[in-house]
Amino acid sequence: KTVFLALKVVCLAAGFFLGGGGVLWTGDFSQQAMLRVVFCTGGGLFLPDIALYMLTRRRHEQLFFGLPDAIDLMVVCVEAGMGLDAAINRVGKEMALSNRVLSDEFKLLNLELRAGKKRTHALRNLAARTDLEDLNSLVTLLIQADRFGTSIAQSLRVFADSFRTKRFQRAEEIAAKMPVKLIFPLILFIFPTLMVVIVGPAAIRIYQNLLVH
Numbered sequence: 001k002t003v004f005l006a007l008k009v010v011c012l013a014a015g016f017f018l019g020g021g022g023v024l025w026t027g028d029f030s031q032q033a034m035l036r037v038v039f040c041t042g043g044g045l046f047l048p049d050i051a052l053y054m055l056t057r058r059r060h061e062q063l064f065f066g067l068p069d070a071i072d073l074m075v076v077c078v079e080a081g082m083g084l085d086a087a088i089n090r091v092g093k094e095m096a097l098s099n100r101v102l103s104d105e106f107k108l109l110n111l112e113l114r115a116g117k118k119r120t121h122a123l124r125n126l127a128a129r130t131d132l133e134d135l136n137s138l139v140t141l142l143i144q145a146d147r148f149g150t151s152i153a154q155s156l157r158v159f160a161d162s163f164r165t166k167r168f169q170r171a172e173e174i175a176a177k178m179p180v181k182l183i184f185p186l187i188l189f190i191f192p193t194l195m196v197v198i199v200g201p202a203a204i205r206i207y208q209n210l211l212v213h
Contacts, residue, residue, distance in 0.1 A: 008048045015044020059101055063132050066099030068167065070106070071138065071160045078153040084142065085113050105130060119146060134163065 018040050070091050077087035092106030105126060112122040120143050127139040138159065145155045 004048060004052065008045060011044040011047050012041060013044070015040040015042070015047075018044075060130075060132055062099060062101040063105070063130055063135060066095060066102040067132075067134055067138070068160075068163060069098060070095055070102055071156065071163060075153065075156045075160055078156060084146070084152055085110070085119070088113070119143075134166075 073091050073094055074087050077090050078084065082090065088106055089110045092103050092110055095103040095106065108129075109122055109126050112125060113119060117125075123139045123143055127136045130136075141155055141159050142152070144150070145152045
């Protein structure tokens with residue numbers, strides 16, 4: 001947090017000096033020049049927030065797309081007789097090539113467990129670091145299964161099935177929204193081109209006939 005705030009101050013100062021330097025260099029102190037200074041300063045202030053938002057969104061997407069494979073692998077490990085800690089360690093190693101971000105999170109979770117931290121606290125730290133709804137649900141499931149002594153393998157299998165259904169419904173929702181999103185590109189780009197192709201030859205012929213007469 002301190003580094004982020006320091007970066008915001010640096011970008012704010014850079015934007016202010018960039019805009020103010022242009023004003024001093026040209027000697028233009030008009031209203032438009034002052035607006036450019038304000039724009040540069042505001043851009044420098046919000047640039048770190050925009051960059052952080054894009055990085056966070058990309059990280060969430062990587063975690064989301066790698067989570068189904070991680071859950072399936074965890075189910076296989078637990079049903080093969082591994083304990084939950086060993087399954088988490090195995091998933092962290094196996095996911096290193098396919099999804100580095102999720103692998104690092106599971107490896108960090110395993111390090112916390114090996115350092116002696118309680119499993120409940122380590123899982124909650126995982127949920128707090130990732131801030132992903134589906135991963136939070138998985139953490140809640142593991143904590144409840146560990147607390148009430150239910151079968152972790154059965155709970156994970158049920159969660160994996162419900163997660164697949166949720167992903168399928170989300171894909172259907174995205175597909176249902178596609179026709180609405182395609183309306184604007186069609187109106188702006190496709191329809192004018194079609195009008196030129198269809199009406200263009202007729203308009204040229206009418207223009208030539210008018211010139212002849």
